[in-house]
Amino acid sequence: MVVVGVQSGTATAQPDEAATARAIGATALELTPAQRVTALKEAQADAPGQAASLGLGAQEKLVVRDVIEDVDGTVHTRYERTYAGLPVLGGDLVVHAAPNGKDTVTKAVAARISVPTTTPELAPKAARTTALKAAAAEQTTEAAAEDAPRKVIWAADGKPVLAYETVVEGFQPDGTPSELHVVTDAATGAELFRDEAIETGTGTGKYNGTVTIGTTLSGSTYSLTDGTRGSHKTYDLNQGTSGTGTLFTNSSDVWSGGRLTAGVDVHYGAGKTWDFYKNVLGRNGIKNNGVASYSRAHYGNNYVNAFWSDSCFCMTYGDGASNSRPLTSIDVAAHEMTHGVTAATANLTYSGESGGLNEATSDILATAVEFYAANSAAPGNYLIGEQININGNGTPLRYQDKPSKDGASRDYWSSTLGSVDVHYSSGPANHFFYLLAEGSGAKTINGVSYNSPTYDGSTLAGIGRDKAVAIWYKALTTYMTSTTKYAGARTATLSAAGALYGTTSAEYKAVAATWTAVNVS
Missing domain, CATH: 3.10.450.40 (Nuclear Transport Factor 2; Chain: A,)
Structure with a gap:
């Protein structure tokens, strides 16, 4: 067993990381939790007028889910919709209000919402x-x-x-x-x-080395409670499959060995993910309200997976085969927390093409977190689950440079993509991200060799990982909806690139060319 030694304290971004964050085009204003509550209340008060301006029917109402204000004054308000008091699944929309008074709207569906009756024929x-x-x-x-x-x-x-x-x-x-x-x-x-x-992901643990985590002292006992990151807590389920479990505690603030190892990895991954979203993307927690989710380690027996549940607002991690290889690496923590971010924003339906985009979003931002952490024990790469060895031969679960190398994922979009499992229909989006960040062809990054092809035989240079991350995140939080498919993701990322860098920019043109390179045009 690899033992993880831990020192107390709080991990923070280096000053140059924060500066880079602002340089790559994080356009949204950072709001305090109180300011965000005020913005949501004001938007909800304006919702009836907005519904009327959009030409919605008398029985339709808008319910505010999120408000994002860009530094240029553009306000993006995300709504759910009701009809005669009933929730409309697929009725979500985003209104983009520009400073010049010109509004545009992104809808999950274009159809007018109306049904002959709200009295069901069946019980x-x-x-x-x-x-x-x-x-x-x-x-x-x-x-x-x-x-x-x-x-x-x-x-x-x-x-x-x-x-x-x-x-x-x-x-x-x-x-x-x-x-x-x-x-x-x-x-x-x-x-x-x-x-x-329940949205699942994979990764590994016990590879983070000696790291710094946030803990809390109460009396003479320390706990895995991170007071600087929304009071995130990490619990031990003790092989159970329900409930919250028992909060990890220790008599000293040096955590190592035994059951603590998985708890440390989970807590560290959650902290680094929080820092990445806060310092790089300006997002204050999963729901952008300063409130943390919680983590549960040691789920079940021989459970070879991890998952996010929006109903408990928590991440859960199994201990792997023979309960000896916890799935608790930094990339799996980031993957699971990003499922929560997706649920709080575009809420991409976990099925078909939108489900593939949901999974790809977690892979994309988990990769970004892994690079951000800059942990020499777990260097950043474009491989998913490379340390867990579920396959038994040392190969990763997924490859972003050429997804089909896993034997199931698709490199390019096709009309049959929606019938593929979401972990594999994520392939074209993962491929898009790699190509946009790094470009095509053979290269070595952090000691890992890649060779990424293109559908149309084009040669792409890449715009850099920071810009690719900024574009994907803005597309997710501002332009995607619950029903977004690959064609919609192309439109959303072009809109994001235009907002961040301009519609005549090299970045905008690169987004268009890269989607063509994965057969989305």
């Missing part, structure tokens, strides 16, 4: 039955529909339909908890959509 039990069948098809065990199906308007496919949404809880085949959302037609009982809310 909720019919939806429950269909949802349980869907869970059985997904091989979900111990499945149960915990809450009564709720009435919704399903609009994500373009044509609004009165529907039920049922949440079935249980366990996926590998032991991961399941929160399967099943949408059924309220008139026919037919399944319209299913979406797994």
Whole structure:
């Protein structure tokens, strides 16, 4: 076993890192939690007028989810939508209000929201039955529909339909908890959509070396409570599969050995991810409100995975095969926390092409965090899960320079991409990010060799990782919606590049050329 020794304290970004952050085009103003609350309240007060200006129907209302103000005065307000008091799934939109008074809007669907009636022909039990069948098809065990199906308007496919949404809880085949959302037609009982809310990722632990983490002293006992990063806490589930677990504590502020090792890696990864979002992207925590999620280590027995759950607002990590190789590296922590950022912003549906973009976002920003951490024990690279050795032959789980090297991911977009598992339909977006950052062809970075091809045979130079990260993050938080697919991601990143660097800039042109290089045009 590799022992991790830890010194107390708080890891902070170096001054030059913060300066770089501002230089790469982080255009959003940083708001204090109180200022953000005020901005949300003011936007909600203006929501009826905004709905009228957008020409929404009398039964439609807008509910504010987020407000981002750019330094140039442009305000981006993200809304959910209701119809006759019912949630509209796929009804989210973002209004971009420019200082010159010109507003534009990005909608998840273009269709007008209207249904003939909000009285369902079928009783909720019919939806429950269909949802349980869907869970059985997904091989979900111990499945149960915990809450009564709720009435919704399903609009994500373009044509609004009165529907039920049922949440079935249980366990996926590998032991991961399941929160399967099943949408059924309220008139026919037919399944319209299913979406797994538990978002999984992979990585490894015990490779961070001696690191600095944030801890708290209470009396004579130290705990893994990081008071400088939203009071993030790390718990020991002790091989359990439910509940919060027991907060990691220690009699001294030097943490090493035994069960503490995984807890240290998790806590360190969460801290570095918080610092990256704060110091580089100007984001104050997952929801940008200064409040931390929490982490749970030692989940289950021989559980070879990790996952994010928005319902508990927490990350959870298994101990791997034989409970001997915890999945607790910095890239997996960043991957899981980024699922939370995605849920708080674009909320990309975890299915089809949007699910692939969701997974790619976690991979992309996890890579950025790994480079940011600059930990010599775990150098930054464009490999996902390279240290865990799940494959048994020392190979990574995913490759961003040529995704197909894992044997399942796609290098380029095709019309069949939406039918591929989200961890593999993430391939073209991961490939886009690598090409945009580093360019095509053979090269060696931090001792790792890469050789990235292009669909159209083009040669790309790359614009640098910092700019590529800034463009992807702004696209996610400002221009993407729940239903964004690859074509929409192209539009969103071009909009982001235009906002950051101008529509005649080399960066804007590089984004367009790079999407063409992964067959998105």
